[in-house]
Amino acid sequence: MTQSSDKMYLEVLKEINYLIHADDLKSGDRLPSERELSDRLDVGRSSVREALRALELLELIETRPGGGTYIKAAGGRRLVEIIASFILKEDKAREDLGETRLIVEKEAIRLACQRASIEDLEAWKAVLNDYRKKVEKGETPVEEDYLFHSMLVKCSHNHLLHHIWIPLVEYSKAALEESLARSGRPILSLYEHERIYEAVLQRDAAKAVEELSAHLQNSAF
Amino acid sequence: MTQSSDKMYLEVLKEINYLIHADDLKSGDRLPSERELSDRLDVGRSSVREALRALELLELIETRPGGGTYIKAAGGRRLVEIIASFILKEDKAREDLGETRLIVEKEAIRLACQRASIEDLEAWKAVLNDYRKKVEKGETPVEEDYLFHSMLVKCSHNHLLHHIWIPLVEYSKAALEESLARSGRPILSLYEHERIYEAVLQRDAAKAVEELSAHLQNSAF
DNA sequence: TGTACGAAATTGGTCTGACCAATTTCAAAC
């Protein structure tokens, strides 16, 4: 543990990562206790905790007092909030964000046209229906809008693309809320969502991309 | 400091974030010392350190022994590596990787055709020349191949896209080495690189995408 | 007055130990 110039917590992270790969640990599996890691790696418990806090913030692990430390399915939402507050102080970053989101969603919808299963499309339709109900009640469908786009990217069946997309859309949340708060925008957005959905249902990639691009532009993100 | 159900380190993160915004701190600015934060926030120094380690891993801050803690320009490379190492344990993930890399590079090269500056193109040409020299010496141009593609994505002038691309290509490194080790592949790859570069020089997006796609396919990643 | 040097102070890095709350495990009783 003294062979490297890295800080202890980084060494601990490496060992944890190695352990996960060596033991083929998956989401839900339990890591050794803090004290055991401390003994095993011959470092102080504080160093172990520092490493674990870093992983916890990334939502890669979950700690339960008295229960232990568990691997978590990769999420990243809180992480995104934190990064956003540091990053989005520059105008260039905002431009790149919008552009990158468009790139990811356009490619995702192309793949969705090939790969969306019947079940996918039914789940997506349900989300669309929830959106309509919200709009009819005069409420702002922020969460439903998120879910609509999330389904879109999930229908690509490229998990990595979805992971990349999540932080992108989180950054756009504030802009989305403003957009949907504009008079008449929710019903128009619903209309656009329906056209996007129909294009994917018809497996028409060119039309889907066209409708999606128009939608994102009209949303003024 | 005892008003919330959150863990201490999360409370500390919130306060640090508040401090940064309140004092309009920028990259390079110094945060209060660990001991000062500990006093100010009425928490143990360990809790402060746990919070700082989490931010450090995100490369949002930099700590210098004896010197203090500084805000860093947002990087994110290590972050992405760590997330990827957790995500990329599944076969499906590997398929998604190749596909996602193709998506990112194709979109990047489209943007490069619009945005590459004269300086960009000169730097890229220099990389291509290094590649040629390596091949003529009979050496395997692994690093030069990486740099060629990195330049390609940088010419898009979308920093975010480049950040996303880096881990994608890191995970393709092994496959790249195998590919370039095949007899005759380096010279062929050089030829393909030149055609890609020429297309971007001509600002011909369709041709650039076509040449790039063929190249990535021939590389058999 | 300006510069150089050394000591003191400050800062981050690591470890240990104490103690508490939450959970899990284990043994005994029924």
Add this chain to the structure above:
DNA sequence: GTTTGAAATTGGTCAGACCAATTTCGTACA
């Protein structure tokens, strides 16, 4: 076999010690 309670284990927080690295400050000298 089930239930209950005690003991053990686990994470959470804090304090303190001590070391290495850096910064600051005071003094001496030109």
